[in-house]
Amino acid sequence: MILLWIILIPFAGGLAAWVAARRDNRLARWVSLIALAADLALLTCLWWGGHGNPGPAAGAWIAEIERPWIPTLGIGFHLAMDGLSLLLVLLTVFLGLAAVLASWTEIKGDVGFFHFNLMATLTGIIGVFIAMDLFLFYFFWELMLVPMYFLIALWGHERRRYAAMKFFLFTQLSGLAMLAAILALFFIHGRETGIYTFDYLKLLGTPVSPDAARLILAGFLAAFLVKLPAVPFHTWLPDAHTEAPTAGSVILAGLLLKTGAYGIIRFAVPLLPGAAMEFAPLAMAIAVIGILYGALLAFAQTDIKRLVAYTSVSHMGFVLLGIFAWNEVALQGAVIQMLCHGVSTGALFILCGALQERIHTRDTERMGGLWDSIPRMGGIWIFFALASLGLPGMGNFVGEFLVLLGTYRVSVPMTVLAALGLVVSTIYAVWMVQKIFFGMNVQGWRVPDLFARETASLAALMFVILWIGLYPQPCLDTARGSLEGLREKAQFTLAEQPAQAGHTGGAHERP
Amino acid sequence: MNARDITAVMPLLILTAAPVAIMLVIAVRRSHILTFTLSAGSVVAVLAAIPPAAALAPRQVSVLLIIDAYSLVFTGLILLAGLFVLLLSYDYLKRHEESREEFYLLLLTALLGAAILTASSHFASFFLGLEVLSVSLYALIAYLRINALCIEAGIKYLILAAFSSAILLFGMALVYARSGTLTLSGVALAMTAAGSADPALTAGTVLIIVGIGFKLAVVPFHMWAPDVYEGAPAPVAGLVATVSKGAVFAFLLRYFMEPGLVGGGVLAAIFTLVAVLSMFAGNLLALFQDNVKRLLAYSSIAHMGYLLVAFLASGPHRVMVAIFYLAAYFVTTLGAFGVVTVLSASERDADALEDYRGLFYRRPWVAGIFTVMLLSLAGIPLTAGFIGKFFMIAAGVVSSHWLLVAGLVITSAMGLFYYLRVIVALYTPAIPSAADIVPIRPLGKITLAVLVVLLFGLGVYPGPVTDLISAMTGR
Numbered sequence: 011m012i013l014l015w016i017i018l019i020p021f022a023g024g025l026a027a028w029v030a031a032r033r034d035n036r037l038a039r040w041v042s043l044i045a046l047a048a049d050l051a052l053l054t055c056l057w058w059g060g061h062g063n064p065g066p067a068a069g070a071w072i073a074e075i076e077r078p079w080i081p082t083l084g085i086g087f088h089l090a091m092d093g094l095s096l097l098l099v100l101l102t103v104f105l106g107l108a109a110v111l112a113s114w115t116e117i118k119g120d121v122g123f124f125h126f127n128l129m130a131t132l133t134g135i136i137g138v139f140i141a142m143d144l145f146l147f148y149f150f151w152e153l154m155l156v157p158m159y160f161l162i163a164l165w166g167h168e169r170r171r172y173a174a175m176k177f178f179l180f181t182q183l184s185g186l187a188m189l190a191a192i193l194a195l196f197f198i199h200g201r202e203t204g205i206y207t208f209d210y211l212k213l214l215g216t217p218v219s220p221d222a223a224r225l226i227l228a229g230f231l232a233a234f235l236v237k238l239p240a241v242p243f244h245t246w247l248p249d250a251h252t253e254a255p256t257a258g259s260v261i262l263a264g265l266l267l268k269t270g271a272y273g274i275i276r277f278a279v280p281l282l283p284g285a286a287m288e289f290a291p292l293a294m295a296i297a298v299i300g301i302l303y304g305a306l307l308a309f310a311q312t313d314i315k316r317l318v319a320y321t322s323v324s325h326m327g328f329v330l331l332g333i334f335a336w337n338e339v340a341l342q343g344a345v346i347q348m349l350c351h352g353v354s355t356g357a358l359f360i361l362c363g364a365l366q367e368r369i370h371t372r373d374t375e376r377m378g379g380l381w382d383s384i385p386r387m388g389g390i391w392i393f394f395a396l397a398s399l400g401l402p403g404m405g406n407f408v409g410e411f412l413v414l415l416g417t418y419r420v421s422v423p424m425t426v427l428a429a430l431g432l433v434v435s436t437i438y439a440v441w442m443v444q445k446i447f448f449g450m451n452v453q454g455w456r457v458p459d460l461f462a463r464e465t466a467s468l469a470a471l472m473f474v475i476l477w478i479g480l481y482p483q484p485c486l487d488t489a490r491g492s493l494e495g496l497r498e499k500a501q502f503t504l505a506e507q508p509a510q511a512g513h514t515g516g517a518h519e520r521p
Numbered sequence: 522m523n524a525r526d527i528t529a530v531m532p533l534l535i536l537t538a539a540p541v542a543i544m545l546v547i548a549v550r551r552s553h554i555l556t557f558t559l560s561a562g563s564v565v566a567v568l569a570a571i572p573p574a575a576a577l578a579p580r581q582v583s584v585l586l587i588i589d590a591y592s593l594v595f596t597g598l599i600l601l602a603g604l605f606v607l608l609l610s611y612d613y614l615k616r617h618e619e620s621r622e623e624f625y626l627l628l629l630t631a632l633l634g635a636a637i638l639t640a641s642s643h644f645a646s647f648f649l650g651l652e653v654l655s656v657s658l659y660a661l662i663a664y665l666r667i668n669a670l671c672i673e674a675g676i677k678y679l680i681l682a683a684f685s686s687a688i689l690l691f692g693m694a695l696v697y698a699r700s701g702t703l704t705l706s707g708v709a710l711a712m713t714a715a716g717s718a719d720p721a722l723t724a725g726t727v728l729i730i731v732g733i734g735f736k737l738a739v740v741p742f743h744m745w746a747p748d749v750y751e752g753a754p755a756p757v758a759g760l761v762a763t764v765s766k767g768a769v770f771a772f773l774l775r776y777f778m779e780p781g782l783v784g785g786g787v788l789a790a791i792f793t794l795v796a797v798l799s800m801f802a803g804n805l806l807a808l809f810q811d812n813v814k815r816l817l818a819y820s821s822i823a824h825m826g827y828l829l830v831a832f833l834a835s836g837p838h839r840v841m842v843a844i845f846y847l848a849a850y851f852v853t854t855l856g857a858f859g860v861v862t863v864l865s866a867s868e869r870d871a872d873a874l875e876d877y878r879g880l881f882y883r884r885p886w887v888a889g890i891f892t893v894m895l896l897s898l899a900g901i902p903l904t905a906g907f908i909g910k911f912f913m914i915a916a917g918v919v920s921s922h923w924l925l926v927a928g929l930v931i932t933s934a935m936g937l938f939y940y941l942r943v944i945v946a947l948y949t950p951a952i953p954s955a956a957d958i959v960p961i962r963p964l965g966k967i968t969l970a971v972l973v974v975l976l977f978g979l980g981v982y983p984g985p986v987t988d989l990i991s992a993m994t995g996r
Contacts, residue, residue: 080984083915153901155901186930190926193918
């Protein structure tokens with residue numbers, strides 16, 4: 011039941027905010043804030059409640075709810091949460107709070123509808139992280155798109171229409187490919203076993219012929235790689251991130267990208283392990299290309315939001331690399347990297363938004379010398395820039411380090427190339443700070459520093475980054491059980507299909 | 522004909538008697554509200570007569586009509602759609618200077634024709650039903666006589682419908698010449714016996730399909746649809762898009778109910794081609810429209826293409842999927858045309874995209890309703906259109922029609938583009954337009970609210986409806 015509440019509270023909060031905005035815009039902001047805070051409290055209870063031991067065991071749910079929905083077609087309303095889902099839902103609600111705070115003064119028109127869309131997007135994302143019925147998963151997957159489209163198209167910057175349309179078409183078309191893949195799996199399972207169901211746990215271990223498995227995997231990956239985004243499906247991202255309002259950018263970079271990675275970990279690989287193992291070398295190559303290409307392009311940008319957007323491409327490459335290395339260390343690294351990238355990139359977008367609100371430009375050529383007037387913002391900016399380049403002590407370092415460690419066991423050349431990405435990221439991060447805050451103040455900027463509200467929300471984000479960086483054990487413990495469970499399921503299926511495992515298993519050591 | 526037969530055809534009998542009775546009432550006393558109430562009452566009476574008839578189904582009444590669960594489900598669907606058109610028309614007609622009462626007569630006869638189509642098991646009853654429907658539509662489309670566009674649309678529909686009827690008749694004649702029968706079961710027997718070896722029989726069938734294609738407005742027989750939708754009064758356009766197409770589709774599905782009939786060969790190829798062309802042409806042409814009624818016309822062409830996927834599919838859920846998709850399409854299309862209807866002033870319908878710019882800031886509720894209707898047409902979750910599209914892709918995948926599935930997926934993404942264009946216009950600030958002066962009366966509001974509830978009901982919890990359809994059609 012608690013899962014239903016976790017989904018319903020943000021949605022109800024969004025509706026209430028919409029209604030409240032008729033009376034007062036401030037009220038709408040407070041309603042959203044309180045709803046998300048309540049949700050966060052609920053989640054924290056759930057986390058601590060099940061945390062007397064070292065995290066939930068493999069394959070066990072922290073909470074679950076299952077009800078028939080459309081029984082004729084074997085569709086059930088099945089929500090379940092394990093450690094992996096819990097961490098990502100926590101991230102979602104936490105960044106949701108930061109997004110509401112970040113748009114406190116930025117959004118002036120139509121405040122009620124804005125908050126409704128924001129909360130509806132969050133609802134969809136939470137749903138994606140805990141849906142255990144493939145139909146329900148697709149339902150939430152699509153649900154988060156429309157409000158996100160509105161966020162970009164109505165409250166975005168100069169080229170918002172174009173960016174919103176591009177985002178929507180990319181994700182929608184790839185989503186439909188995933189739908190076809192889900193349906194194909196549904197019918198194959200039904201034909202083999204006589205049970206027509208969309209339930210994830212029942213579909214695990216469906217015997218699929220290698221050719222069909224490749225096609226179905228392609229359908230799933232179409233959706234997940236576009237969302238992630240992996241090169242060459244990333245072109246929607248710089249536009250969407252740049253043109254979205256601050257809250258939109260935070261949710262896009264911090265959360266929406268994670269749904270793609272989560273989809274690969276939870277669905278694509280365990281459902282079709284044979285085909286996924288075949289695809290792994292290519293996926294890792296794509297990941298490494300993404301790491302280097304994203305970092306290089308980030309260095310070439312003069313628009314700060316675009317710069318941060320390209321760093322996302324680079325960082326999400328590490329996540330993809332970690333997932334397809336598919337051993338415990340690499341997967342743990344991918345999860346930590348997802349959490350930290352969400353927080354640090356979200357923070358950088360909040361900073362970009364705050365800066366744009368003050369000087370009304372995102373062009374680095376027109377900045378410089380801002381340290382004198384806004385030292386507090388500068389200090390926080392440097393903190394997150396360092397987090398982004400993977401300084402030890404920050405969470406991102408833990409994530410990237412674990413990914414590289416795990417990948418090293420699978421492929422040394424890939425690890426070496428991916429590690430090069432760390433060097434390039436140092437260049438763009440330091441260069442970004444230098445361009446904005448140091449040098450000559452040519453334009454003569456004199457602007458107010460961060461307000462208490464902004465400082466508070468950024469301080470919370472800094473705390474999380476440092477906490478994961480210095481003491482990642484709670485997160486690792488929470489995720490361990492579910493990751494072990496997923497790896498077992500994938501291996502079990504592989505063992506069931508020895509014909510496939512025979513010629514693909516050798517390339518990958520699975521400790 | 523005994524008492525049981527009469528109970529079975531009671532819905533049709535009431536629907537036949539109602540226009541006559543109401544005509545007499547109009548002769549005595551001309552009153553808009555009275556005529557409206559009587560018409561709505563008789564539609565409700567027909568709906569109430571369906572359950573007793575269902576208890577006796579299936580029942581062959583004479584050689585012409587078969588009253589079975591299939592026909593009754595479709596009749597119910599069509600009458601519900603007709604009821605919504607009726608409810609939307611009241612305020613719309615009130616704003617116009619024409620004599621209003623005859624509109625309801627024509628609406629009832631159109632529903633009668635449509636109901637006969639769903640129950641016909643014989644080419645004669647099929648043709649009679651089709652003509653009753655078409656003749657009523659000629660007059661309804663051209664109902665606002667002072668409006669030149671309206672007259673043009675009426676004439677256009679008249680000529681094309683008459684032309685397609687002629688083709689249909691020729692096709693029937695050829696089929697009759699080869700098979701010696703006009704009953705659907707007899708024709709089906711002759712066709713399975715001869716296969717596609719008999720050129721005259723195949724040619725006749727193809728001509729019949731062409732005639733039906735005109736009524737469904739599928740590519741390449743779709744040219745009339747945008748013009749007629751644009752010219753016709755908004756509620757009538759809704760009627761043409763739902764009742765007329767739904768009834769003809771019901772007959773088409775019954776005609777080819779035997780699974781082997783379109784199994785392979787020429788006919789399957791023709792239907793596949795028509796479906797794919799409709800999806801692509803409908804969605805591509807809709808991209809360039811600045812007129813909301815024309816946009817909805819092209820969108821409905823595309824939706825008919827999607828519907829043919831269920832028609833071509835095999836598998837146990839084929840009929841259920843088709844009926845569910847039609848129901849979702851009915852609710853959505855009526856909702857969209859309902860919004861156009863309630864916003865239309867007396868001089869012209871609110872059909873320019875400009876009328877909708879910034880509507881959200883002036884009429885948030887209507888804009889919200891239009892948004893969900895458009896999202897349902899696009900097939901976004903929570904709405905009926907999503908479940909419909911999901912079932913449709915499932916039907917395509919289970920029967921391995923990969924070409925159709927690919928077409929559906931690609932064109933759905935294209936479709937989003939123009940639906941989103943309208944939605945963005947709704948939320949873009951703009952100066953007030955003519956559509957703002959029109960007061961929206963409670964009846965229109967309630968009707969639209971009911972449609973929205975149905976839309977979300979079908980989209981969030983379709984279980985009961987799918988169970989009902991499955992139980993009724995026994996598949």
